[in-house]
Amino acid sequence: MRRIAHALEAQLCTALERAFPDEVAAAQQAGTPLDPQLAPASQPEFGDFQANGALALARRLKQPPRTIAGAIVEQLGGDPAFVELCEPAEIAGPGFINLTLKPQRLAEELRARLGDGRLGVLSAADDPGHASSAELLAPVIVDFSSPNIAKEMHVGHLRSTIIGDALARVLEFRGYPVLRLNHVGDWGTQFGMLITHLKQVAPEALTTADAIDLGDLVAFYRQAKARFDADAAFQATAREEVVKLQSGDPVSRRAWQLLCEQSRREFQQIYDRLDIRLSERGESFYNPLLETVVADLQALGLLVTDAGAGCVFLEGVKGKDGQPLPLIVRKSDGGFNYATTDLAALRYRFAAAPDGDGAGRLIYVTDAGQASHFAAVFQVARRAGWVPVGGRLEHVPFGLVQGDDGKKLKTRSGDTVRLKDLLDEAVDRAEADLRRRLAEEGRTEDETFIQHTATTVGIAAVKYADLSTNRITSYQFSFDRMLALAGNTAPYLLYAVVRIAGIARKGGAGADTAVGAPGPELPAELRFSEPQEWDLVRELLKFDAVIAEVEEELLPNRLCSYLFELSQVFNRFYDKVPVLKAEEPSRSSRLALCRFTAATLKLGLGLLGIPTLERM
RNA sequence: GGGGCUGUAGCUCAGCCGGAUAGAGCGACGGUUUCCUAAACCGUAGGUCGUGGGUUCGAGUCCCGCCAGCCCCGCCA
Known part of the structure; x- marks a missing residue:
């Protein structure tokens, strides 16, 4: 419906201009153009769209809002394009203009999309709502997941991984070249401690691939951290080790590579289960650029040495004494920290092609606790002139995954929940539930079916539960709720797809509900009569606007709400x-509705990273 | 002390650029199946939108104060 909304907007502006030519011209000159305020209707009984502009103009035009609305409506009535598109506009309440599309136009709009694999969702390059439609779309970088080498992925990586993937999928679908970057923690102090500790307690791990498994490595990491915090001598050795590594010492380097290899394979197992593609480009990638970053900050006059550390003092951010807070980019020992790396990465990503990614938009999907860090890094980057004109720089924060107690999710014994264990349990529970249902219904299915279904449902439940709440708020993790068969859950939506697909299948022709599948003989014209049919048509036509909204707001829960609402309608x-x-x-018109609903649900879930099932 | 986020129905959560009577799911209660479907549909009950001001024709939404919870605040990421 975005195309229609766009046309309506233009018609309203024209009507406004004709009704109040002097005021419109004056407002335009003043740089505050009058806005008809077109919005989707807040209630179905108000039609498809409403224009609220008359209310806001009342004071400005010194006329009652209903009079203004009346004048606009009169002009609309004289516009052949509007008359072709809409029923006569109505004035309601204090001065709202209610707009209802002609049913014929709705049916035509839907009919036009039936054979379209994109279901009417335009590529951003073709979208009339985008200013730069003619320009080539610049690459978008989505920085997400980012676990640490030599550690296991845990529940803390869940949200970034799932949300980042969903956003990347939506942007890709909209036609952007998307670079999915895994900014893994593969550098820095942690390796100094780990390698130092391993040299003493398990040297074979540093020279032989897979000498110890990752679980043990994590235990070693904990021990190393404990020693680092408690033992000054160890700390000193660890720091020396970092220097060795960063200066390319072959032994340290080899050890580091082995650790990275091993972690990478472990991560990949999780990514495979979640069907997530990522390009690894860890912190170490930017190592050669760090020196220049600091040198250039120095040359720009932004760098101040304070207590031995290289700082950029932030504007508008004050500390305890009312003094500006620094972003430290060079430690007093001469080393670099994550702020330096983040600046180097940001600069490289925006930089033009051979020496950078040439991105137009950077999206960082990390927890909300890092908000001030990113605000600081972004500010320094802007002041340094590393953000190109029109370049978009966005931190996409998200809240915590909490347990029933409202605190960060932990195991019963108080440990961090491993991502692998969490996914295993979701799948196990889905399997148990499936087996119980099969027994109850007297159905028999082979093991392959059971495993495939349980895996799909279990993973989908975890993903959907995460994506369906507004990411900025924390949410309470509950296997029971996310696996529930009713309500706004993955199993409910997956079942809706299965059921609708089944109906279409029974209808004979039109069995294939796959997205973009060549349709059966489509009716030349869709004919609807019942209000429930029109409700469904209207809901289906909202899909493109929802996708555009997710692209802009980076809120996957908007898509979840839509898919749930669609299945209810x-x-x-x-x-x-x-x-x-x-x-x-x-009959064929209704079958087409069924096919299109199934296709929309499949595509929508697909953009959330959730595959659908044919049967379950 | 400074900053950020959060506070909406018994529970879990939505709420778009400020728009008409604040929504959903779950739970509770009641109803619907001679008709493709019941993992469904319909209905009822349940709200000082943390709180006090302000802006506005209009505030859950914007601004200020306060309360509560969580998080961040110089060399971890």
Whole structure:
């Protein structure tokens, strides 16, 4: 409906101009153009769209809002394009203009999308809502997941991984070249401690691949950290080790590579289960650029040495004494820290092609606790002139995964929850539930089916539960809730797809509900009569606007809400309106609705990183 | 002390650029199946939107104060 909304917007602006030519011209000159305030109707009984502009203009034009609305409506009535598109506009309440599309136009709009694999969602390059439609779309970088080498992925990596992947999928679908970067923690102090500790207690791990498994490595890491915090001598040795590593000492380097290799394979197992593609480009990648970053900050006059550390003092950020807070980019021991790396990465990503990624938009998907860090890094980058004109720089923060107690999720014994264990349990529970249902219903399915279904449902449940709340708030993790068969959950949506697909299948022709599948003989014209049919048509036509919104706001939960609402609207339709038993032309029109609903759910879930099932 | 985020129904959460009577799911209660479907549909009950001011024709939404919870604040990421 974005195209229609865009057309309506233009018609409203024209009507406004004709109704109040002097005021519109004056407002334009003043740099505050009048806005008809077109928005989706807040209630179905108000039609498809509403224009709220008349209310806001009342004071400015010194006329009652209903009079203004009346003048606009009169002009609309004289616009052939509007008359073709809409029923006569109505004035309601204090001065709202309610707009209802002609049913014929809705049916045509839907009909046009039936054979379209994109279901009417334009590539951003073709979207009339985008200013730079003619320009080539610049690459978007989504920085997400980012676990640490030599540690296991845990629940703390869940949200970044799932949200980042969903956002990347939406942006890719909209036609952007997307670079999915895994900014793994593969550098820095942690390796100094780990390598030092391993040299003493398990030297074979540093020379032989897979001498110890990752679980043990994690235990060693903990021990190393404990020693680092408690033992000054160890700390000194560890720091020397970092210097060795960073200066390219072959022994340290080899050890580091072995650790990275091993971690990488472990991470990949998780990514495979979650069906997530990532390009690894760890912190070490930017190592050669760090010196220049600091030198250039120095040359720009932004760098101040304070207590031996290289600092950029921040504007508008004050500390305890009312003094500006620094972003430290060079430690007093001469080493660099994560701020330096983040600046180097940001600069490289925006920089033009051979020496950088040439990105137009950087998206960082990390927890909300890092908000001030990113604000500081972004500020320094801007002041250094490393953010190109029009370059978008966004921290996409998210809240905590909490347990029932409202605190950060932990195991019963108080340990961090490993991602592997969490996924295992979701799948195990899905399997147990499936087996129980099969027994209850007297169904028999082979092991392959059971495993595939349980895996899909379990993983989908975890992903959907994470994506379906507004990411900025923390959410309470609950296997019971996310695996529930009813409500706003993955199993409910997956079942909706299965059921609708089944109906279409029974309808004979049109069995294939795959996205973009070549349709069966489509009816030349769709004919609808029941209100539930029109409700479904309207809901289906909202899809493109939802996708555009997710692209802009980076809020996957908007897509989740839409998919849930869509399946509810479908269920109301299917409850009241016969499909297969209907006479033509209703039958094929309704079957087309079923096919299109299934395709929309499949595509929408796919953009969330959730595959669907044919049966379950 | 400074900064950020959060506070909406019994529970878990939505709420778009400020728009008409604040929504959903779960739970509770009641109803619907001779008709493709019941993992469904319909209905009822349940709210000082933390709190006090302000801006506005209009505030859950914007601004200020306060309360509560969580998080960040010089060399970890």
